[in-house]
Amino acid sequence: MRQINPSVKVIAILASALIISFSPSVFWNAAIVVVCFASLLISGCMSRKVLNVLLPATLASLSIFMALLLRGSSGKEVFESSGNFLVSASSASDIGDAAAVALRIYAYAFLGMLFSFTTDPQAFVYSLMQQCHLSAEFAYGVLAAWNLLPMIRREYSQTKLAIEVRGLKLWPWSLKPLSTALVNSLHWAENVAMAMESKGFDGKADRTYYLNLHVRYQDFVWAIFMIAISMAWIWF
Amino acid sequence: MKWKLKEILFMAICAAVFGVAYLGMVYLGAALTGILTPSGWGILGYEPIYGVWFMAASFITYVIRKPGIGIIAEMLAALLEVLMGNMFGPIIFISGFIQGVGCEMAFFLTKYRKYDQTTMIFSAIGASFLSFIWTGIRQSYWNMSIGVVLFILVIRTISAIIFCGFGSRLLAEGLAKAGVLKGYAISADSEDSYGK
Numbered sequence A: 001m002r003q004i005n006p007s008v009k010v011i012a013i014l015a016s017a018l019i020i021s022f023s024p025s026v027f028w029n030a031a032i033v034v035v036c037f038a039s040l041l042i043s044g045c046m047s048r049k050v051l052n053v054l055l056p057a058t059l060a061s062l063s064i065f066m067a068l069l070l071r072g073s074s075g076k077e078v079f080e081s082s083g084n085f086l087v088s089a090s091s092a093s094d095i096g097d098a099a100a101v102a103l104r105i106y107a108y109a110f111l112g113m114l115f116s117f118t119t120d121p122q123a124f125v126y127s128l129m130q131q132c133h134l135s136a137e138f139a140y141g142v143l144a145a146w147n148l149l150p151m152i153r154r155e156y157s158q159t160k161l162a163i164e165v166r167g168l169k170l171w172p173w174s175l176k177p178l179s180t181a182l183v184n185s186l187h188w189a190e191n192v193a194m195a196m197e198s199k200g201f202d203g204k205a206d207r208t209y210y211l212n213l214h215v216r217y218q219d220f221v222w223a224i225f226m227i228a229i230s231m232a233w234i235w236f
Numbered sequence B: 001m002k003w004k005l006k007e008i009l010f011m012a013i014c015a016a017v018f019g020v021a022y023l024g025m026v027y028l029g030a031a032l033t034g035i036l037t038p039s040g041w042g043i044l045g046y047e048p049i050y051g052v053w054f055m056a057a058s059f060i061t062y063v064i065r066k067p068g069i070g071i072i073a074e075m076l077a078a079l080l081e082v083l084m085g086n087m088f089g090p091i092i093f094i095s096g097f098i099q100g101v102g103c104e105m106a107f108f109l110t111k112y113r114k115y116d117q118t119t120m121i122f123s124a125i126g127a128s129f130l131s132f133i134w135t136g137i138r139q140s141y142w143n144m145s146i147g148v149v150l151f152i153l154v155i156r157t158i159s160a161i162i163f164c165g166f167g168s169r170l171l172a173e174g175l176a177k178a179g180v181l182k183g184y185a186i187s188a189d190s191e192d193s194y195g196k
Helices: A006-020 A026-042 A048-070 A085-089 A092-116 A121-131 A136-165 A176-198 A217-235 B005-039 B051-064 B069-084 B089-109 B117-138 B146-177 B185-193
Strands: none
Touching (some): A006 A121, A026 A092, A026 A217, A048 B005, A092 B089, A121 B069, A136 B069, B005 B051, B005 B069, B051 B069, B051 B117, B051 B146, B051 B185, B089 B117, B146 B185
16 A cells, blocks of 8 residues: 555545445445455554544544434424434434445545555655656645644744743634644744745746656556446446 | 745635644534434534534635635645644545535636625535535435434535635734734725725
8 A cells, every 4th residue: 555656545535535425325335344454464554543533533534424303304293302202213224324424434435544544755755756746846836735734833833832821711613723723833934934945946937856656557456446436326 | 826935825824724723623523413313313413513614714805805815725725734634635625625615616706806704604504515416425414314414514504604705704803903913905905995
């Protein structure tokens, strides 16, 4: 998995995620989860990180499952009932639909993990430049922001702390820390832009890369395989 | 369209800051989802903070004021999210594109001349409606009762109007007043209006 070209990988995963958005099949959504799980196992990416993603994914898919079951379009009488009676009141087709959509959320999460756990961010941006002709200005701009992320995180939490130290109440949805954190971050943006320009950075010039990525035929085989599984529900 | 390096870095770093801020609020949504799930209303959990998703695009559009910037800003934000390891992975490129188009529509209809409160609100509504259609496909809203679906749309639109329509604009005006946004379109425009 790690050897596959990042651009091909992102396009294949994007395509399969888009296709399964329309899939009503429990079986094929589960098949995608299984395939992604196996690929992650083979690439040795099973760690606590997987749990960190699966926890919110489980919550999201459970909430949608319950919403479809209890607030489905065909279940008027369900509103009145309670307890175990709820499940028996919903028809079997409702449960099937709800399970398909809930599994779809899992499939998205696994497709997402399949990409993010097996791809080096730096290599991904390089590949976007070399294979998808993303302009160098955007690519290095994003890389600069990505590398500044730890500082931005610290800035944001320090701002929140500073507000709390002054004894002011801070609601989780307050925009006050955001504006303070933006002030400093925007200074960085300006400084980084100035630094890049003074180093002679130019988006137009031909560049050489220390990391050269190519598309090989294995990449296409894998991409076709992934897209074929996600399209299988149309025929079977 | 010619982009200055400064503007690109502005977009990327804004997207990063908004991404970090969003993560701070996600816990709120997760807690709400957890509480509401047994009753079947859990799907509403993230809706009150949904507007924060569109904030990067509307804030950046309001500051830089160029055609197409909403879409590019959202795509950059999506790329950053993917790099940060977002739960949904590359599919948020599509979400980002759709939300960017939603934000952009209001400005496109005014031919990129008006950047005022009304346009900002309509831009927020556009983003909310388009993203609603997209999540509707992904989560099969047609299988839910019409009341729940309308509830989702209403809460999301209110959240978008509060965070993007008013929040982004206040944020941008505040930062412009603090002098951080010198050299971007927003401060050039407001200097004109003060007759400097």
